Amino acid sequence: MNNILITGSSGRIGRALHWKLSQNYAVMGIDISPSSATSKIVDIRNYEQLLRSFEGVDTVFHTAALHAPHVGFSTEKSFYDLNVHGTEKVCKAAIATGVSQIVFTSTTALYGYANHGHGKAVWVDEHTVPAPKTIYHKTKLEAENVFKEYASEDLAISVLRMSRCFPEPAEQMAVYRLHRGVDYRDVAEAHLLAAQLRKQKNYDIYVISGQTPFLKSDNQMLFENPEMVIRKREPLLAQEFDKRGWAFPKSIDRVYDSSYAQNVLGWKPKRGALDICRQFDGEDFEILPPSKRQ
Template sequence: MRVLLTGSSGWLGSALAPRLRHLGHEVIGLDPVPSAETQVVGSIADRDLVLRTVSENGIEAIIHSGALHKPDIERYQNTDFIVTNVQGTLNLLDAAVASGVQRFVFTSTTSLMISQAIRDGFKGGARKAAWLTEEMSPEPRNIYGVSKLSAEHLCRLHHLQHGLPVVVLRTARFFPEADDLAYAIEQSDANTKANELLFRRLTVEDAAEAHVAALEKAPSLGFDIFIISAPTPFRPDDCAELIADAPAVVARCFPDYPRLYARKGWTMFSSIDRVYDPSRARERLGFVCKTGFADVLRALEAEA
């Protein structure tokens, strides 16, 4: 297929473009930042550019991973998020309909699922961790989340009105930057990311593979939304103890973790405030992340 990939110069795009080409797809990258993976330098907010790029290149599928992200909140205005994340998505959806594109994959975020109430509950002593699935009604706490949820609604609308097959992937954290949460302050970056694989992280390679799976399944799914995160060993019944004593829960699931962590000088979060449940992606999309917390422990064991 001829695939338009937005965000082609970014962390995900740089991993996804080669993977798509390896599978035999022709990839046209669109990004404001020049790179080896970007053939069209420009913004998705430029409606004429988007319409022209899709029509002139005979695009058959669109993977829309380009966006302003949560860290950009400090550098951009609210209107910038609306122009890029909402209007930009609308431009791509309209171009898809106008040119007869057969499938559309949208990179969304689990961040939009964390309301201010959930954040405040963790800071103020919540009684149990939040167990998060696609069935909940999101109440985003910042402009990033609002813009991504609005874009999701536009995706659904274009499916309903035009029959465009769209798969929305709410990806957990996979970026390389250090965590910005208070409970990660006392841990190294590698330690923090290892811990997060239990409940809110995946590798960029797995993120890319999820998009490949969504691209393949979009026509048969019609419209669907999936949480994409490494498989969690936890269950809903663990949520109270995850707040009170997360290391004890992790030790039940992985008895060797205390020994391996101690040898490395790592520690587990004392409390875990949320768990993203990716089981719907396994059941309906047929996708499961290849890398999880058990892989981290195997690597630590191998270091001996």
Template sequence: MHILLTGSSGWLGRFLAPRLRAAGHKVTGLDVAPGPDTDILGSVGDRNAVDRAFEQGIEAVIHAGALHKPDIVRYPPQAFIDINVTGTLNLLAAAKAAGHDRFVFTSTTSLMVSQTIRDESGEAAIWLDEASGPLVPRNIYGVTKLAAEGLCRLYAAEHGLSCVVLRTARFFPEDDDTHRMPSGENLKANEFLNRRLTVEDAADAHIVALERAPALGFETFILSAPTPFDRADASELKRDASAVIARYFPDAPMLYAKRGWTLPASLGRVYDWRHAERRLGFRCSTGFAEVLNALREGRAMPFAHDPSYLSPKEQIAT
């Protein structure tokens, strides 16, 4: 198929485009920033740019381009609406007009996190799956991504366009923009317990979603590394996460100590990955067990960590 990939110069796009070509697809990349996989410079919020892309004979869309949570300090709310909502509508309308049978949308688990969930004030870790709700996003990023999901649902229901929504957990390479302790690499390693996946796994999931979309119709999936925990662990995870981790991984405290790292003392929420395995047929290949294996063997971490990473759109803005 000839795939339109939005966000082709971004962190996910640079991993996804080569995988699409390796799977036998032709890729046309659309992004506001230049890059090796970007063929058309333009914004999804510009219907003319979208139309130019579709003139190339596009047969399916993977919509990975967006403004993200760190962009909140850089762009006004209207920009999030223009890109994340109007941009998605532009692509859906063009896909419908072209008679497409599949559309894959990159969403975020962030839209599931209300301020109450973020505050983690309860007595047990909150278990988040596709049935969790009501959804009350805490910022403009989450609000616009949830609205875009609604548009995908609408086009599936009213126009028969099969849409797969992938709510990805964290996979960015840079340091967290709100948490500084523990250090970036230590924090990322910890997050594989409950709220992170590798960018490679995120890209692979999009390939699977593209293939499976017509059989699924409309479906939403959480993408996160397989958590070792069970719902029955929720109270103890909030009270003493380190003890729970040591029960599942007895040598984890020693491996972390040798690296000078700290295990989380408390976990306030866990993303459940199981629906994606059951229904989509996808399971992340890298989880916390692989992180510990790298520590045991003295290898590099199986995830990307780049504190200096700056998105291509911000590179051209500076």
């Protein structure tokens, strides 16, 4: 892995990647919005701009996209233009300029309706069939399919379906970290390891989520009485919740299993639920104040 380019470098994951990668590699960041992590203002919907930016680049990390918060504010056409058609232009420009691999930031959100079980939590991994609900989910899945079409011996594609990693109320983030959340710095580490892995597959998908303490045998009780399961599997976290007066969730509907990524990439999420408590106590603005009890 030599020269590196990050699309969407002004975004949350783009900035984390830039910080992680620039310590050891030559990194260029492109985005339509300026930031300290962005070297050039480039619109991925502009093929000519992409061609100029990709010259001499070996590895592209493609994080640029419209996301869930844009639903309802951006048109469906905008989602398709950026998330799908923009992705195809990234692929074409990569092939035209000799880029050897792309690491794509996707999302576990695209599992959509598949996340909801009947009377028990759903265990979600790379074999779970996505069932998109929103235009965001749908276009991210279609972007994955675009990459699958363009993947070849000359252009390896790694797709990382990352779980929730944006600021939320502390008690929610702590619980999410047990079953459907991950730290953005751990996401950046997973991207780096995916790029460093020169493997046989031209295309692969990884679920990137925090280390879960739960077992598949917990699925029904997670749905019915998650507090009991958390007290059993994560007693130290339960003690923190009791001490702080934080409310336990009433139900947990899914568990994201990142064991495949951990085994293949040699990746291990370093920041768990208890780290949320420490970050909150340290007044880390990444962790929002707890929700008010109703």
